[in-house]
Amino acid sequence: MFFIFTTFLNIVAFNLLIAVISATYDRVDTSKDSFLCKNKAELLLELSSFYTTVDKEGKDLQYLYLFTYGSGSTDGGADRKE
DSSP, X not given: OHHHHHHHHHHHHHHHHHHHHHXXXXXXXXXXXXXXXXXXHHHHHHHHTTSOSBOTTSOBOOOOOOOOOOSSOXXXXXXXXX
């Protein structure tokens, strides 16, 4: 009787552990995209403090340039097939 009860209790405890870990994983997975966007925005804000927003003639800059890393070659796309 003791062996059966101990085995049953271990199975219930492991199921509870799996449920808690699964719920935590789902919560983290759903907030992943917003967390990454928030961190990128904070990084851009921090980096913008290093740059001036006025060019050499004293005019305000009008454009925001965005650069992204690609997985392709670094030769400017010379090896692309049209």
